[in-house]
């Protein structure tokens with residue numbers, strides 16, 4: 001863009017404003033249009049598919065231009081923001097009628113992907129979070145804000161933790177200090193909308209003061225966040241960012257809470273993805289959310305997503321959710337009534353944020369009223385319930401009676417979208433308004449009377465009174481009647497066929513009407529704003545209602561699913577046991593063609609006799625489904641939902657880890673063997689006593705011997721861990737692993753049974769005790785439609801190999817697997833014992849890489865082989 005030569009005054013003003021927001025796409029209001037210039041215009045024309053033209057810019061050559069009518073802002077703005085742009089909306093700050101020369105303009109809002117109140121940018125059933133990260137040496141701070149609901153949280157933790165939270169909350173935008181750009185990208189990838197701020201904005205003192213100023217507090221103890229120094233720095237930066245983006249009316253952000261990880265089950269990002277809690281892994285997949293989410297309100301839908309990624313660890317809260325579901329299942333009439341009302345409650349959480357921001361339009365205020373009307377009947381229903389748990393919800397609801405009455409008495413039942421359009425406030429509220437309405441209305445009526453009177457007086461039958469902007473009301477006389485015009489009429493305009501006149505009387509009335517209409521508009525606007533200010537006193541009450549309605553909605557959703565799918569109430573325990581009888585997979589079950597049953601299976605895990613289940617079985621047998629259903633049942637129970645089982649005793653779990661062997665998600669192109677091993681290492685380094693570990697085909701990304709060795713040593717490690725007895729399900733088709741159970745008391749073998757019939761495999765899907773003998777891989781190949789000669793040849797080769805193995809190798813193969821220290825006594829007498837021991841002692845388990853470990857394993861193997869030959 002040329003800027004140095006002489007520019008037009010308008011472009012000069014544009015350039016000055018653009019210079020203040022160089023990162024944003026500037027929508028510059030000119031008359032009835034929003035215009036974009038220069039590079040912004042090129043970008044906007046592409047995204048919005050609007051015409052790109054050129055505009056003369058004084059002597060400073062030409063500049064690209066693309067614009068759209070101002071009333072289409074709601075259509076175009078979301079497209080720009082969704083394309084990842086920050087959009088600065090620059091409005092005219094004065095009425096052009098009142099100014100000579102250039103109108104004052106300024107940016108009234110900077111919309112960014114993470115900061116918007118615009119319904120077209122927001123997704124109703126999803127939160128729209130802005131995340132702020134304050135990177136530290138080891139501990140980082142993180143804060144999330146949903147401006148559209150006022151939800152504000154902070155926390156702190158290491159890189160893994162930040163990564164996991166970002167995955168769980170899926171923010172639309174992430175801000176952080178500019179010095180950490182590469183660190184942020186290497187931790188979180190480059191798919192996010194990011195924005196960098198100056199370093200000083202991430203200072204703790206700055207953040208602490210910002211938060212105290214905003215909440216009008218002296219310290220932050222009341223919020224329970226005082227200890228989270230890094231979190232405070234991150235949250236403070238959010239408040240700064242709000243100011244910078246012209247979001248100044250933010251009283252709905254009335255509190256900040258600590259996202260307390262101790263309260264929730266730890267799910268690493270791989271687990272959230274692999275268990276398909278919220279999003280499916282494949283486009284046509286179905287996540288658990290889709291099964292459990294029958295919520296009616298946007299607040300409920302948003303809360304449901306949070307409940308899914310943040311299952312609880314606190315028994316009392318889980319029990320209270322389960323108690324409500326049980327009560328709802330019993331009091332069916334009541335829940336049906338409540339459900340009917342819920343379906344008519346719109347997004348009061350977001351509407352009330354707009355009240356606080358003083359940006360609610362008349363139609364939205366009506367929606368808020370209509371939604372609030374349903375609070376009272378829900379409250380009455382719940383207060384009349386048998387169950388105390390339901391009664392408590394009733395107590396929490398506040399029907400906001402006074403606010404309802406105020407809106408009801410003031411606001412008309414049909415209102416325009418915009419408060420400046422008038423016709424909003426009912427008659428009888430303001431005497432001046434009533435008086436002016438009479439004048440405006442009867443004034444127009446009077447003009448008609450003048451028209452009729454003058455027609456009669458002058459005999460001009462075609463006489464009519466009309467209005468134009470240039471000279472207001474006038475009398476129009478066609479040329480045929482020109483000679484009948486009275487002398488006192490003043491001629492204003494001559495047309496081809498007619499002449500236009502004004503009179504003294506007309507001017508007096510015109511003045512009266514115009515002043516009345518102008519005044520009317522401003523009185524109505526003021527009265528409307530007073531109404532919004534009145535409503536803003538109810539922000540907290542409505543926020544509490546919104547939270548309560550969201551919870552009721554989620555619990556009702558659980559109730560509906562429990563009833564429809566025949567789920568049972570899990571019994572939650574402090575014992576370290578998971579005992580599921582006849583468990584089912586909630587998602588697969590719901591998708592089976594009707595009439596096809598899901599075969600239920602029982603699973604028991606504890607820390608005394610059955611800590612590790614090694615589950616063998618052929619491909620397609622149902623091993624993965626069993627592993628996943630166990631985790632889903634545990635997590636659903638800890639969300640407070642009933643579960644797909646005949647009985648479930650759930651000893652509270654604090655961490656769930658899942659790893660899927662490399663080839664299971666090769667399609668994603670990310671599962672090299674190395675990744676699989678790194679991820680497995682991270683499980684082994686983060687275990688706890690109440691962890692649930694699911695390993696599916698770990699080790700299959702390498703050669704069979706390597707695979708078996710790794711799988712074997714992982715199972716041993718989990719069994720012999722000095723501190724934790726993590727409950728583990730280990731699915732594999734290396735049936736060689738069944739041998740482990742003989743040496744380790746808490747390892748038990750199971751297999752998902754299949755039947756061989758006429759050289760075919762029939763999947764029974766039933767979990768049985770004991771190992772399995774072979775893999776049935778060739779049968780599956782046959783089922784997959786492999787050419788017959790390939791299947792026959794594969795069978796030939798297999799029987800040849802199996803014969804050989806049985807003859808010489810198999811015994812040796814299994815027995816040659818090195819035993820670990822759990823069995824040291826067995827070979828303490830061995831001449832190679834000292835050598836192996838020294839080698840093991842030199843190893844630093846915490847720093848060794850998987851590949852080095854494999855090499856060492858190989859070395860140990862060779863030493864032991866030497867022992868055999870000696």
Ligand SMILES: Nc1ncnc2c1ncn2[C@@H]1O[C@H](COP(=O)(O)OP(=O)(O)OP(=O)(O)O)[C@@H](O)[C@H]1O
Nearest residue numbers: 597598599600618619620621622623624625626765
């Ligand atoms: N208990 C069950 N009842 C009915 N259908 C089932 C059951 N378990 C699994 N299935 C069906 O069988 C299919 C294969 O199951 P799954 O993926 O768990 O097998 P797998 O043993 O893990 O196989 P692979 O080793 O090839 O991954 C599932 O997609 C599901 O549709």
